[in-house]
Amino acid sequence: MFLKRLSVINFKNIPGANLEFSSRVNCFVGDNGAGKTNLVDAVHYLSMCKSSLTMTDGQSVRHGCDAFLLEGEYLSDGGKIERVVCGFRRSGGKTVKRNGKEYEKLADHIGLVPVVIVSPADAFLVSDAADERRRYLNAFLSQLDRDYLTAIVKYNHVLGERNRLLKRPDWPGGEELLDVLDQQLVHWGETVSRKRRELVERLAPQVAEYYRILSDDRERIELSYHSELNDRPFAELLAAAREKDRISQFSTTGVHRDDLRMRIGGYPLKKYGSQGQQKSFLVALKLAQYRLAAAAAGEKPILLLDDLFDKLDMQRVEQLIRLVSGPEFGQIFITDCNKVRLESILERSGEPYTLMRVEGGEPCPAEAGGRKPGEVSPENGEEGR
Template identity: 55%
Template sequence: MHLHKLSLIDFKNIAEAHIELSPQINCLVGDNGTGKTNLLDAVHYLSVGKSGFNFADSQCIRHGADAFLIDGVYRTSEDRSEHIVCSYKKNSQKKLCRGGKEYEKLSDHFGLIPLVMVTPSDTALINESGEERRRYMNSLISQLDRKYLATLVRYNHLLAERNKLLKAQQTPNFSEIMEVIDLQMAALGTDINARRKQLIDELAPHVARYYAALSGDREQIKLKYRSELNQLPFDEILRDAQPQDRANQYTTRGVHRDDLRMTLGDYTLRKYGSQGQQKSFLIALKLAQFDLIAGHSPVRPILLLDDIFDKLDMQRVEQLIRIVTSERFGQIFITDCNKVRLENVLHSNGCRYTLFNVTDGEIRTA
């Protein structure tokens, strides 16, 4: 499936745009701040129902306007059409419609149009706290397994109840209530741990393979899932942690503290990896994510590459283009502020593409 036509009204800095897209490579070129990334975010909205950059819906309305509209027509490999419209008006509910019919729940749309996006903000996965990496795992697994999201929601609800109980330890029947909560949390947390471990076991070899290709096999990386539950049963962890939890008045151990370990050789990527090595790792991670989603879906994901060449040497850029233009990838969007560089790389690899110039929110075919 690919996005054939895209129309935008009052979305971020784009007052109005109507463009027809290539089923292969779509290049968006222009200076920084002109709207290239905003167009990618519109494509993300149509797939996921929200911004890919953590913007609230109200922040995506163009300054001075009261609402935005994103209208996309997709074509499948059988030449069928899918019409998706996302709209939001100030002080109203966001609407997401398929074929003219509004979804009752946004989650019902999840997975229809799979998408993978690589952006400069992905560096948070390496440089920020474990919460970012847990959010990444949770989001990806939820795309593949809807039951996981329900399990995670129940776990987080119990975690909140447990923390509330730990702050009010004079509650009658404290021990009995804690025992009931711990029993339920242990069952749910064990399922979450198993699904995350499965995800990283599947992802890690793909990440290593893509990174080796990008680096010319000069460097090796590893991705590992860190969790106490890999060594001890969760009920035992919660029981052992109770004295510390009561002293701190919150739950100090559990799957809500899990993390990912990213290493370059024998050293942590966060501390010892250069900007180029870190970006190469993130690209490898997202390409591995693409493979995983493609393996679980009848539809190849759309690939969004935002400002992809920044911090990469030309050898890695050439390798990346060779990878993403292979037959296993489908529709691709690439943004760059350097038109000559982008065209030279694509021409040298014999790529067919459509080029769009973006200037102050206006998008025109070059």
């Protein structure tokens, strides 16, 4: 799957843009705050119906405007054209259309255009609390598995009902209702736990392999899934915690407390990993995610590399470019503030690319680079390799 054309109106600091892209490497360069990340985020929004950053839809509207509009035209690996339009209006909310037909549920769109993003915001997966890592697992699995998306939505709904009941101990029939809610929580929670565990078991060896390549085999890392449900049935955990839950007035056990654990050399990555090691781990995680997403969807996801050089040395960046230049990967978007630095690495890789300068939310005409004799201009969506 690759994005052929993108139209942006009043999204963040971009007043308007109509862009055409290469099916391989596309680069945005410009100063900090120019709008490079916003263009990448527009690509992410068209896939996931939300920003990749912790921003509401209202915050994504350009200052002084009432709405934004994003439109993308895609070509699938099988040659099928897909047109996706995402719009948001402060007074009317969000709409998403596929080939002119509006979705009844936004969740039905997730997975149509698979996307994987590597950005400085990923640092939260290491430094922040476990809810960030659960949010990552939820977003990833929701692209791969409709049943998982249903299960996590249902689980969170039942969990909310259970917590409200725990805050009302005098509720008539509360004990019987709590029994019913616990049965539902167990049903959906066990599905969530099983699918998360299976995913991490598939991810772990691939993350380790990508990290080995990026680090030139200098360190060993581990990825594992921690859950109370790994040790005891969920029904037993809920029964044992009921009195504690009554006192606390919220649910103290369940998959909403699970975590994704990251280690380097046998020690927690957060405490013992350098910034470069942490970033390399996260890049390896996202590349492994890409591989699983491609296998599940039967389509190569779009890969977004935002602020490519953030906390990575030149050697690791060059290793990364070599990796993603291979046939396993498809369309790639890269942002960087240093045009000369980015071009020098891409030229050494031999990978054809197009480059756009972004200034004040305005992308300037594309430049082509790394092109081999006889290659077709990327404006028609084809490139020789």
